Each structure stands twice: as structure tokens, then as C-alpha cells.
Amino acid sequence: MRVVVLGASDKPSRTSYEAVEMLMEYKHEISGPVDTVTVYLNKDRSWPLREAIKALQPRRVIFNPGSESEDLSAFLQEAGIEVTDFCTLLLLKYGTF
Template identity: 40%
Template structure:
């Protein structure tokens, strides 16, 4: 059984209902996960406090799910490695062989998948 007390970071969280990152936030929340949304422009999304950058996260992280363009992600590789999540989910459109390789070398599990599909099929 999955321990839903684990922290899940949504990098590129959005407050727009039509965005997949918003849908993932809602699904994770409704499934009882502890969510840490990351976005530089928001203070909160639906009552959940948003952190502006990865460096502001002090909690242990189980999963980091990505919703930003790989070109924007490149400067954050070292921050992700320092955060040391158990796994990183590359949602469609966020895939990057360079980033994935660097994270794997650092011992971080990487998967190309859709968070919404993983939740829907019980594989999250």
C-alpha cells in the first residue's frame, strides 16, 4: 500500500483548470497526497501554499512531477539533485534525455509517464 503521507512536488503547477498540472494537483489532493506546488508567480492554488522555487523546499520528497519545458528545466538540474526525490516523473512534453541521464547518475529514479494516467490506473 502506498504511503500517501509522502510529499509530492508539482514543478510548474498552475491555477488554470484546463492545465494538466492543475488536474494533477486536484487528483493528488483528492487521493490524500501531500502536495507541494512550485511556481514563481503564485502564492497559493486552491488553498495550497505554493513555493516559488525548489530551493525553498525543506521537506523530504518522494516524487517530483514535471510540467515545464525541458529548456526551462535545465538550469534546475542541480536543485533537483539536491532535493533528492525518490523519483521524477517526466510528463508528456517534459522529456529530456540529458536531464534524465544526469538524474539517473545521481541515483534518482526517472520515468516518462503521465501523472494523471498513473493515478487513474493505480500505478502512482
């Protein structure tokens, strides 16, 4: 499964860094056609990227805690993209990603 981490950080203390590490550990790919976009940006930073996210045509977008955006969620759902507010790390840890 190919995943894009929107807001990925190169700082080991950041949750998005841990998510990238876990995604690779669980053998998820980080390039190619996209199945999932997992968002770590706040709504003010993610909203301007709405068309780019839509253009990726992901199956789903996961809004991690603190990144939730009603406007972006509605925009993506209108485009036929599944959206959920949840923690990517927990989905990975519990095998439900």
C-alpha cells in the same frame, strides 16, 4: 507520499492543475521531504533547475508528456534518482502512482 509538481499552474484548464487536484484527492502531500517530482516544464525550463531537483533527493522524477529531457534524465539517473516518462494523471487513475 510527498510530491512536488514542477510547473504547476493555477489555471484549471492546464493538465498540471488537474494533477495537483488529483494528488490532493488521492491524499498525496504537496510539502515536506520529497518522494516524487512530477515535471510539467519543457526541457529548456527544467534543465536550469537540475541542481535544485537533485538537492530535493526525490526517490523518482516523472516526466509528463512534453516535458521529456534526455539530458536531465541522465543527470538525475547519475545522481541515483529513478526517472520515468509517463503521465501522472494516468498513474493516479490506474492506482499505480
